Amino acid sequence: MNTLEKIKKQIKKNSILLYMKGSPEKPQCGFSAQAVQAISLCKKKFAYIDVLEHPDIRKELPKYANWPTFPQLWIKEELIGGCNIILEMFNNGELQKCINSV
Template sequence: MTDARTRIDEIVNGSDVVLFMKGTALFPQCGFSSRAIAILDHTGVKFDTIDVLQDAEIRQGIKEYSDWPTIPQLYVKGEFVGGSDIMMEMFEAGELQQMFTEQQVAKAE
């Protein structure tokens, strides 16, 4: 897990917004990942995605890293935010957009 943890640390801290998901932003491989992408697209922020289906070590390691059993997982400025349900609740309440503004997250180009 140490190698995977180091890699995850670098990914999480290497970008303002990172979504660990099943599939890619263009081709999500599950409904929850698709919803998470739609939410992020709607906010207009710049984000990176990691396809956990391409790397079994990352797929298992991210669950241990966050102590969260499901994917997708959203990280903002190195902090775990939650999965698609939490993202949806925060988005609907305006909290996700507020967090992005407060954290000075860059807009997508």
Template structure:
């Protein structure tokens, strides 16, 4: 079991590092499986910025071990520029203030420069 945890946490780290914006959610942006994931994904879509997502329901190991990655117990989880931003409430607050679009645009631009 410990091996699975180590491998899964390494995979999560890789996803967070390689994607400027990544949302861990229940379902997909097109077919969310919970209200919190739905509202969070919609806020990201509304920015017009690109983002990656991982359906935690389709990957039981990520579902189990993601809460340990940054000690955040719930889904969804939004990472921008490798940093955990938070879940639904925080994402919606960032969207309302206009910060979300700026943060996503900055992270995407930085990734393009680094490529």
């Protein structure tokens, strides 16, 4: 399976998926840490992929998503966005609605 097929399979398999640097327990960048905190406050289980452990995904996902940075939040196979969008949506209540719709 090539990297693009792997990414598509991960997105399809996980209704809430965060591509991030590190893990929710040990984020490796401030943006990933902030994203995890906001998503965790929505009290719904989510999957994550550590792009530092998967350089192929780290390289290919920005092209596939047309989104250059990490973290990237995907909900129901749709790219929601990165840290700033996640925080904005959390602050205005949209993130909770989006996550609770899963």
